[in-house]
Amino acid sequence: MRIRLGNGIEIEGKRRILMDPASTEEDSITLISHAHSDHVPRDVRNPRGFVFSSRATMEILSSFYGADKVNAMEFNSQYDFNGIKVTPLVAGHILGSTMYLIEHDGPRILYTGDINVEGGLTVEGPADLQEADILIIEATYGSPDYIFPDQDRVRMDLVKWAADSVKDGFIPMISAYTIGKSQEIIYLLNKLTNLPVVVSRGVARASRAYLNYFDLRYELDHDEPYVYVSSRWKDAERSVKAVATGWAIKRDFGDAKGFCLSSHSDFNGLLRAVMKVDPEMVITVYGQSKRFAEELRKMGIKAEALSSSFIKL
Numbered sequence: 001m002r003i004r005l006g007n008g009i010e011i012e013g014k015r016r017i018l019m020d021p022a023s024t025e026e027d028s029i030t031l032i033s034h035a036h037s038d039h040v041p042r043d044v045r046n047p048r049g050f051v052f053s054s055r056a057t058m059e060i061l062s063s064f065y066g067a068d069k070v071n072a073m074e075f076n077s078q079y080d081f082n083g084i085k086v087t088p089l090v091a092g093h094i095l096g097s098t099m100y101l102i103e104h105d106g107p108r109i110l111y112t113g114d115i116n117v118e119g120g121l122t123v124e125g126p127a128d129l130q131e132a133d134i135l136i137i138e139a140t141y142g143s144p145d146y147i148f149p150d151q152d153r154v155r156m157d158l159v160k161w162a163a164d165s166v167k168d169g170f171i172p173m174i175s176a177y178t179i180g181k182s183q184e185i186i187y188l189l190n191k192l193t194n195l196p197v198v199v200s201r202g203v204a205r206a207s208r209a210y211l212n213y214f215d216l217r218y219e220l221d222h223d224e225p226y227v228y229v230s231s232r233w234k235d236a237e238r239s240v241k242a243v244a245t246g247w248a249i250k251r252d253f254g255d256a257k258g259f260c261l262s263s264h265s266d267f268n269g270l271l272r273a274v275m276k277v278d279p280e281m282v283i284t285v286y287g288q289s290k291r292f293a294e295e296l297r298k299m300g301i302k303a304e305a306l307s308s309s310f311i312k313l
């Protein structure tokens with residue numbers, strides 16, 4: 001079996017398996033880890049070959065992208081593709097996000113997709129990490145520059161900021177990723193305040209799939225006061241702005257307030273994931289993949305960033 005970064009993450013053995021490819025291929029199996037656009041094949045509405053994802057991811061792909069030809073897999077069930085056995089596991093990043101455990105007559109391989117070892121409010125749980133020989137792990141925040149503050153504390157600060165802003169006569173506008181972060185914020189505001197939540201059409205489209213799993217209350221329009229949640233702010237008189245993202249730990253957003261709320265694990269979380277899986281070798285992908293591999297090697301862990309050259313397993 002061999003692996004490389006090409007059309008997504010390519011694993012070749014008795015079958016060709018593509019994980020989060022840019023486009024699907026005839027005669028291959030495509031596994032989608034989650035519904036963020038950088039992990040979804042561009043031809044997902046009319047795919048070639050067989051395409052699989054978790055059931056919740058399939059539902060988001062349908063409600064948000066209009067993709068109805070993706071096959072659903074159940075978490076913790078094993079699927080056999082010509083002797084290559086694939087088990088989807090909860091990844092904790094956004095609803096439906098999946099890690100794939102791949103077993104064949106060689107080393108056990110775990111691909112994380114995007115993960116969160118702490119989970120969040122609108123996911124199935126924290127990343128369900130299991131032992132594997134080869135760990136292919138995301139490295140979005142794979143540098144010691146990215147160590148996040150306590151996330152529950154950030155959640156409380158965000159809600160307090162929104163409530164105080166309304167009390168002062170402003171409309172709080174929170175910019176957050178359309179899929180995942182927006183729903184977490186809607187959930188949080190619903191649970192802790194009586195403030196109406198107004199969202200963009202995009203957030204409403206993504207949120208529809210969440211309603212099968214979580215009670216979310218939001219509207220496309222409402223009289224003031226309300227809190228606005230969307231990837232972009234909209235024009236309104238007397239508004240105050242905020243951004244909810246892990247990047248807020250390093251970035252300044254001008255007159256908008258940054259809240260370091262992340263769907264990803266931070267550097268320490270990624271390290272915890274590596275320790276838990278306890279692999280013989282770590283292969284890093286996405287974001288700070290080179291830096292994270294370097295940090296792991298400093299700790300005596302065999303690690304390299306995945307490139308377009310095949311690694312033989």
Ligand SMILES: [Zn+2]
Nearest residue numbers: 034036093114
């Ligand atoms: Zn993601």
